[in-house]
Amino acid sequence: MAMGSTGTGKRSLRKTQVMVALDIGSAASRAMAFSKTGEVLAQSQSQYQTYFPRPGWVEQDPLEIWEASQKALREVLSALGADRVAAIGMANQRETTLLWNRSTGQPLYRAIAWQCRRTVNLCRELSAHSQLIKRRTGLFLDPYFSATKIRWILDNVAEARREIEKEEAIFGTVDSWILWNLTGRRVHATDPSNAARTLCFNIHALDYDDELLRIFGLPRSLFPQVKDSAGPFGATSEEVTGRPIPIMGILGDQSASLFAQEGVSEHVVKNTYGTGLFLMTSTGEKVPASGRLVNTIAWKLGERCTYALEGSMLVGGSGLQWLKDQLQLIGSFSEAEKMAASLDFNEGVYFVPALVGLGAPAWDPDARGLFMGLTQNTTRQHLARAALEAMAYQTRDVMEELKRVVPTHPFRSLRVDGQGARVDLLMQFQANILNMPVERPAFVEATALGAAGVAGLAAGFWTQDEFFKVRKVDRIFIPRMGESTREVLYRGWKKARAMAVRRDVE
16 A cells, blocks of 8 residues: 655644545456545555456456455555545446345355356347347447346346345446445445446436336346436445445446546547556537447436447457466566567567457457467567557547547547556557547546546535646657558558458448
C-alpha cells in the first residue's frame, strides 16, 4: 500500500475529507482515496485468481473477489481513518455474472467472467431474436453479455434451479455482489451502466424488458433494483468498515473511465488498455444505429440518461499475459516492451488475438487467434511486438467504424488510460496507425477516478467543473509515420484479421 502527502502536515490531513473509490477489476480489487485536488492519499490492491476449467471458459471465485475487495478497502481506511471518508464510489468489471442465495449469502456457482465463451451454442439457438435484442438493448446476442451466462447456470446447476423456484436466488454483476456484501446483505441494486449489459434491460424504457426476460427464461425476481449512477446506494455495515460510510455512486468500469476523461462532451473518445480494449464515446441523449458497435448507457445522473457507443475488444493486455503464462515467451510486461523496442519495425509479423473469439467490430465468437508472417528470422522480439501492435490495430478497426457511425463528432485526439497506456512504444504506434494524437493523462487509473468522481458529485464533494479540473495531461503522442507506410501496415493487419474471422468486417 502506498500513501501520498498533501504537504499540509498530518494534523490537517486528519481533518480533510476524502473520496474513496473501490475498483473491482478483472484481476484485482483496488481501493483509492482521493483528495479534492485529485491527489491519491492512500491506495491498496488485492488480487484474485482467474480459472480456465475448459477451453473458452473463464471463471472467478465470488468469495475471493469479496475478500480482496474488503482487504483493499480496509487497508485504505486504516491508513487514513474511516471518519475522513465522505463517501465511497464503485466501479467494476461489467458482464461477469454471479448468482447467490439471498438468505445464506453463499454463491450458487463460480462467477462466469465477461470473457467466457461457453454460451456460444445458446446464442445460436436464440439467433432469431438477435434484431429485437439489438433494438431494445443496444447489444449483440453474444456470450460476452450476462443473460446467457445466467441461463447456463440455471440449466446446468441443480442447486441454482432449486433456489430460483423458491425465489431464494438472486443475480448480479460484480457491483451488485460487492454492494450486497458491503451493506451487510441489505441492498440488492445496480446502476444503468451495468444493467444495460445484461441483455435484459431496455435502454430506451430504462427498465428490464418482460419480452426479453421471457426469451431467456429468466424471472424478474432475480434482478437487482436499478438506481441512478450518482446517488445513495445505502451505507457500509459497521462490521466491514467500522462505521457506516455512504455509498454514493456506481459505474461500470468503462463508463467510469469515460467520465474521468471528461466524456460528458461528445467530441471526446477514450480507449482503455487493460485486460481487453474498450473504446467509447458519449452520444448524449441519442442512440445512433450501428451494426458493429454496442449502444449502451454511459450513466444516468438525475433525470438525464447519457448514452454511449462502445467497441469492446476482448483481448488487449491479456494477449501479453498469454505470451507470458501459456507460451512462456516473456517474463514480464516490461520485458515485452523492451523486446519490442529492440526492433525498428516488425518485418511483417502480425498477431490476431482471437483467443476467446473476436469482439468489436467483427463479433465473431468462432474466430481463432493466429500469428502471420513468420519466417526463419522471426524471434521472440517479433512476437512480443506483434502482441503490442495488435492492440493498436484493433483500436483503429473500431475507430474507423465509430467515425462512420457518428461522422459529425469532431474527434481531435484519442484519450487513453489503463495500464497499457503507460507503454510509450504502444502509445506512439497507436498515434501513428490512427494518424491522430494520443493524449495520456498524468493519472492513468481513470476507472477508479471516475468512480470517485460520480460519487463525489452525489455527495457534494465536487461540482462537475471542480472534478474535471482534477484531470492533467502527462503527454501527447503525435503521429510520426508517413501515410503510405501506415496504410501498408494496416492492410497487412486486415489480411491477417480476415484469416481469423468468418464474418466480413470490411
